[in-house]
Amino acid sequence: MRIDDVPVLVVGGGPVGLSTGLFLAHWGIRPLVIEKRDGISTVPRASTSLRTLEVFRSIGLGPALDELGFEGGPPMRTVFKTSGLGATLQRSGPPARYAAMLESCSPVNSRLILTHDQIQGLALRELRRRDVRFGVRLTGLVPDTDHVRAQVVDVATGEEWQIRAEYVVGADGASSDVREYLGITVPDREVIARLDTAFFRADLGPVLTEWGTHMCFVRNDAVYATLMSKNGRDQWSSHIMDHPGKDRASRLSEPETLALLRAAIGDDTVPIELHTVNAWEAAIGTASSFRNGRVFLAGDAAHVQSSAGGLGMNTGIQDGHNLAWKIAAVLNGQAAPGLLDGYEPERRAAAKASLALSRTLHQGYQSLEGDPDVLYEKIAIAYLRGMMCYAYPPHDTESDVLDDAIRPGRRFPHRWVGSDSTLDLIGSRWTLFAARDLDRWRTAAARLDPQVHALDIDGAVLVRPDGFVAWQGTTEDSLRAHWG
Template sequence: MDEPVNVPVAIIGAGPVGLTAAVLLARSGTRVMVLERHSATSFHPRARGLNVRTMEIYRGLGLAEAVTAAGAALAASKYMLFVETLAGAEIRRVPDDDLMLTGDALAAITPSAWVQCAQDELEPLLLHAAQAAGAEVRFNTEMTALAEDADGVTLTLRAADGTPTMVRADYVIAADGAKGQARAAVGIPLIERAVQGHYINIYFQADLRELVVGREFALCFVENPDAPGIILAVNNTDRWLFNAEYDPTQTSPAAFTPERCRALVRAAVGIADLPVTVLSVLPWDATAHYAPQMATGRVFLAGDAAHTMPPAGGLGLNTGIADAHNLAWKLAMVVSGQATPALLATYEVERLPVARDAVEHAARELEAERPDGPPQGEDASLTAPLIPILGFTYHASAIIPESDTLPTHEGLDLSGRPGTRLPHVWLEKSGRRISSLDIVGHAFMVFLGPGSAAWEMPWRAAGIALGVPLAIAHIGPDGLRDPANAWGTASGTGATGALLVRPDGVVAWRATSDAALATTDPQRVLAQVLGRA
């Protein structure tokens, strides 16, 4: 066996989570290698729904338009249908507007929209972006062993022809899914919340366009004893998915032959002689699990390797993308020497509670009696679905809290409080409308209001002293225009305060006015966030 290839970061798994992490790391200047046991990106559509936080992340990477275009065939899918069969009696239809925030109301909270883009369309796009940024991606490469020591991680790999190779990485991201080998290799278990069903996902080709025109759906629940299940659109013309539940104690997935799958699809559609081509069949479990830890030493779990959840609420893939977004900038700064490894400990502290809450939320959604019902509970408004997506608050050393007491606020808090996502405010730059989120890049960013000039030099000096790139955004007449004069109120900084925002768009520190100048040392603040205090 040849000498190991050395790389700062190795990513196991080239699904959406692994590839998103690769794009983020490569664009930050970090050498990264992605290892994938399959021969190519996913052929099966799998996940399709990208929530607004994921689209904010892709917007920041300049990929949002491409992702939206890749999912253009599903842009018209705005209904949840309930039918006896697709060609037969319609029981009811529910528009997206009844279930979630859309339009101008959504645009007041985020610059992004809900997007549907099937995984087989998303992954090639992310692969191209990762490779264009300099990431090395190896397909047909399976990890067979993982050994960690004080200085790094050694990965033993096997190519499709059986040839063994080794990679030596400073850090490893395990994004190889719920059944991947990396989590087991480091001895982290999964805690089971629930197993809520076993399904066969049938990817098929059939011309159904005449049956859906004018009522294009994201989900179509078939309430038919001969073929109960859910039809999902892939391109709204001739590619579809049908999910049928089965009992593994009575039936093996192998029993779902092409003939049986065609019969199920025809029964669900309601046309006995419908021409159907079965493209692939994928068994899956509607499970709710989470790992009790998301990191051990130099290995970090992300996506389904760390948490699995039922598809209800569409949180699974999106939670994994948020994992990658949280972790990538931290790894990049540690690898470059701008931060200490103490920063990496904040990944689990910040993401584990969010992931655990997402698992619980998805499990409750699947258990709901009416999947088409309006939001329930104390917050029954249409903003409720945004709470598990945008309503997180991080509590870790990479956040400077405003008091020693943890806040008890629950709900959608986007007020500029440290630990929350940067507030979205529509601004103008050179006559072009942009979001405050668009200003965040790979570096730390200090946001200053119209009367906050006194903060600029101390923060610039802090960045220079620590050797950390730090950008300044001026909001006001002499900088980014704030047509609605909304920034001071939205961010809680008034006219003279300031925000320090991390590369992942999370507020790390806030001063509500320039009165804090006398007691704030920006260099110490930045050093604490980076684990250098």
């Protein structure tokens, strides 16, 4: 039987798997990504978060993001209406201090939006075609001490062969085959909502200008649903959360879906091209382990999340970013394998914060009861804590999300240094910031070969390739003891 040898096998060709492959390639490791489906999705499902855009910008894809995306409204701004074209009931968004934080905490345009399919397409375009194999399904997985053997099959031809990899990343979704082969479970899986989501094309005219945002909640006698623009023009999604007869067991038919969408839009005659409608359970839960030896889980394979806010995709992409630089450092001889031990505790802490945001979103949006301003403050805090300001152990205690100070275990904050952002200065390399004596600080961390930049701070700060603060202190001996 044929055996292919690769440094890293990534199972799953969705946005998480393809992004993980892209990050590995950026740090000098050629991956092989396999996907059992025959291509990438063409449906604009989840949308990107600010931190996810930062991650892609850090590997040089900022211009591509600007070219692909569109500008929605101010972050988390929402309009509530009797229908998309009907009367406005109210406009809501985060309190001013949180809105200001969302607008200013990153060099990335906080209104920029890209969708699931665009992220897949971008990652696929940047990866070499021979590094991605569609129509290949995993049929077995055997971890060993110095490698992992994966049994695979070509879905179209039935040809079987083995792939021998030094590491495997399971990014194959909530029903992960990798997780199943490892015997890892999701013991705390909990369904928090049941709803139907439709993706469609319709020309609603200049409705986004009137809304002042890309997100609308509709409540009337026929339907309670969202309308969300996916490209700023004619592509839309709608979470259909309630309607007469919702409790019945059968799925929505196409005529029923179209009728509900027209009720949400407020025009019984508007032409709609329905792409798909999915009945699904919004569930949350965390895998009992994110790792078995040389095999790691990422994305929904590691933590099941609601699609609200694109949390599953965004948290998963950030999993891949965290893991890729660590694997690359080990395979490139820059770090001992023990570096990989940090992946699970770090990403488990991030997933915990993201899952809390999932719950807050669904609890708020399912009922919309109480003061909307109170609800949006809760959502703003949960969003910043779950998507931007989360911290890695042992520094993962809750703190004020508006406190954008430099702290170990947290993302290094954005500051303008002339015309450059500190995040752009970091890029994707080990980086030292210090106010003075730059050469002495560089010598203290010589093993890491960091780039060094002047910044008006006390002492020095060492930042990891993924943009998180690894060390902060005032003496070279302390830096040398930890990282020299």
